[in-house]
Each structure stands twice: as structure tokens, then as C-alpha cells.
Amino acid sequence: MARDARTQEDLTVAASEQANDPIHQFIVTPLMSDHIGPASFTNASLFMVIVSLAVTFLMVIGTSSKAVVPGRLQVAAEMAYEFVASTVRGSMGNEGMRFFPFVFSLFMFVVFSNLIGLIPYTFTVTSQIVVTFAFAALVIGAVIIYGVMRHGSHFLHLFVPSGVPALLMPFIVLIEIISFVSRPVSLSVRLFANMLAGHITLKVFGAFVVMMLGGGAFAALLSPLPLIAIVLLTAFELLVAVLQAYVFAILTCVYLNDAIHPGH
């Protein structure tokens, strides 16, 4: 009981603070206990569960009738399927379809995280660098493991492009290795930074509205301007949310394609 009262008090204090604090939305807090353990259930965990449930709802419940003439939900599920399937087939060929469930799950998880995160008071799973880096590491790990399993040492041809003069070869190999190593970093940071920056921008503009309303008559009169900016930015962030998920998925395809066809 006492703990409940205190968290209540904390919440009211936090509520007034978080109105103006653009960073507050990224704080991970445990929901079941006081301190954060190695596997505690946090708001981030909650939204991972929500995202997975939302994707499952669309893809499993939505297709449960298996209708030849589909309903709305089934059409949405089929469109998602065909969109990702054509992306995978387009960048990796039919051979790449073995990675289709992986790319599909990745795309759906990321796009739902991004979109659900745009709803006020929610938590954006993909705004955590550890999550995006885990995905990127998973992709690069899959590339390396599948590439070595499939091609053995021939996989190293990935770093040795054909038709390069011997004199330039060491540089080219060096550049290829650097580019390969920087892939997981760029892949994860791109998504993370986009989500982070978008949400901070929205929050800062929101704070402008609050501050201008409390900052005298003239400022209060101008306060609708940042509000309009928020509306426009929200539309833009919707675009970014879907686009970044698509970029993540298509780069995953491109990298996995290297594992299937390493010889360029």
C-alpha cells in the first residue's frame, strides 16, 4: 500500500516534469518491481508484448477465416505478406525466400513498433539502441553463419571483388571489410536515430505549446503555430515510421543476398 501511494505521488510529480522533458519518453522503468533486474518486466517489455500481439492479431486472427474473398483484416494481412514477399524476391531471388519469415517478422515488428510509438503516451521499442542493435546483430549474424555454412571459405570472396588490379587489392579488401563491419552499426543507428529524433522533435514542439500558453498574452496567441507544426510533423513521422521499417527490411535483404551470392 505504502509503495502504491508513493508511486502515485511520483507519477504526479513526474507528470508535471515529463510535460516539458523531451527525454522522459525514452526512460525504461520496471513495472513489476522497484529496481531493474536482468529480466524485469519494464514498459519497454510491455510494448514489445503489445507489438507482438498486434502483429499476431493482424496476421493470425485476421487470416483465420481463410476466405477466398477476403475481409478487410485479411486483405491487410495479405498486402503485408505480398509486399514483403515481393521485396525479398526482388532483392534475393527465389532462393532468398528461405529468409522470408525472418525478414517478414523483422519488418512487421519494426513497423508496428514505430507506428504504435507515434501514439501519445506510448513507448517506442525501436527508439532503444540496444533493440535496433540486437536486430542488426541478428541480421549480420545470420549473414555470416549462413554464408559460411553455404559457401565455406568461398564466403570470403565477399571481401575480394573480381576484376580489381592487384595493386589496388589490399585497399579494396580493407574498404570492403570496413564497410562490412560498419553495416550493423549503420543499420541499427539509422533506425534508432530516426525514431529518437522524430519523437524528441514532436515533444519539443509540444513543450513549446505548453510554455507559450503560460508565457504571457502575446506568446499564448502564437501558441497554435507549434501545434500546427506538430500535426505536420506527425504526418511526416508516419512516413518516417513506415519508411525506416522498409529501409531496415530491404537492407536486411541486401545483406542476406551477400550471404547467398557472395561473389558479387
Next chain:
Amino acid sequence: MATEHSAGTQAHGGAAHSDVFPPFDTNHFSSQLVWLALTFGALYLLMSRIALPRIAAILDDRQATISGDLEHSVAMQKKAQEAGVACEELLANARARAQALAEETHLRLAEEAVETRKSLEHDLKESLEAAEVRIHAAKERAMHNIEEIAAEAATAIVQQLTGKTPDAASIEAAIAVGHKV
């Protein structure tokens, strides 16, 4: 002004947490990784085992239904066209037969009419001739009777006038004279 304000709140806003930027706070990394592995793993299993095979089956099913229906409709159309051609042929045959039948009937009826007319004319001619013969006979008989009556009448008249019965020969001669006049 905004940066100054947010900087001010950030100092005591993160009281319960360490002062690092939240996404870089390593305290919650392991919990996030554990839950990400759990949720994404479950999602991957659900997608790869249930959702994606099911949608693939739905799409295959739809493709099969559509192509099956199209094939069926093409077959039906071909059948309908064949039936149309057969019907046309049947109709043409029937029309030709009907025409032939009509012509034949027409000819037959005309022939029959001619024959009937001929036989009728023949019959009529025969009965005309028979009637003429009868008329002739009747006329002769009548003429004969008239002479007899005339003779009787003359005999009676002469008897009345003279009181004597004239002989038949003179009466007849008198009548023959009268006949000539």
C-alpha cells in the same frame, strides 16, 4: 529558452535513474534483450509456423480458384458456341426439309386437283351423254303418245260429228297431213 528549461528539468527529472541519456543507460540492456528475444522469438515462430504458411495457402487457393473458374468458363463458352453451331445447323436442316415438304405437298395437291378435275369432267360428260340419250328417248315416246291421243281425239270428234267410226288408216293419214302443216 527551451533548451535552458529542458536542461533544468532533466537534472531532477532523472532522479530515480542514472544521469545518462536513457537509451544509453546500460542498466536495462539485459532486460530489454531478454524480452526482445522472448517477444520476437514468439512472433517469429507464430509467423513462420502459422501465419505465413496460412496466407501462402490462401493465396494459392485463390489463384487455383480463379484459374479453375476461368478454365471452366472457357470450356463452357466453347460448349455454348458448339451448341449454337449445332442448333444453327439443325435449324437450317429443318428449314430445308420444311421447304422441300411444302413444295412436294404443293405439287402433289396440284396434281391431285388436276386429276380430280379430269375425272369429274369425265363423269359429268358421261352423265350428260346419258341424260341426252334419256331425253331423246322420252321425247320420242312423248311424240308417239301424242299421235295416239290425236288419233283417239280425231276418232271421237269424227264419231260425234258423223255418227260413224272412221277407220284408223284415214285418221292416221289425216294426222300425218296435219303434222306436215
